[in-house]
Amino acid sequence: MDHIKIECPVCEWEPDGGPHWNCTCGHAWNTFDTGGISPNCKERWKDTQCPACSQWSPHIDWYKGLDEAIKQQIREALEKEVYVLR
Ligand SMILES: [Zn+2]
Numbered sequence: 001m002d003h004i005k006i007e008c009p010v011c012e013w014e015p016d017g018g019p020h021w022n023c024t025c026g027h028a029w030n031t032f033d034t035g036g037i038s039p040n041c042k043e044r045w046k047d048t049q050c051p052a053c054s055q056w057s058p059h060i061d062w063y064k065g066l067d068e069a070i071k072q073q074i075r076e077a078l079e080k081e082v083y084v085l086r
């Protein structure tokens with residue numbers, strides 16, 4: 001998959017690779033490294049909050065340039081809780 005860009009669906013802020021996300025277990029990490037899964041407790045975050053505008057959006061909506069068909073597959077996988085992004 002190429003030409004995929006990650007940005008906030010609300011304000012278009014682009015993740016800079018920093019650990020901006022805090023899990024309820026206290027772990028801070030870059031959620032886009034793991035497809036929304038806390039590396040510490042394996043909690044899966046279906047929605048992702050933007051550090052810039054504080055709005056929550058579905059994790060999948062942050063990925064721009066994905067085919068609708070692929071997005072749909074990922075959404076279905078998310079619902080089955082077996083989703084690992086590669
Ligand atoms: Zn934002």
Ligand SMILES: [Zn+2]
Binds near residue numbers: 024025026043
């Ligand atoms: Zn966690």
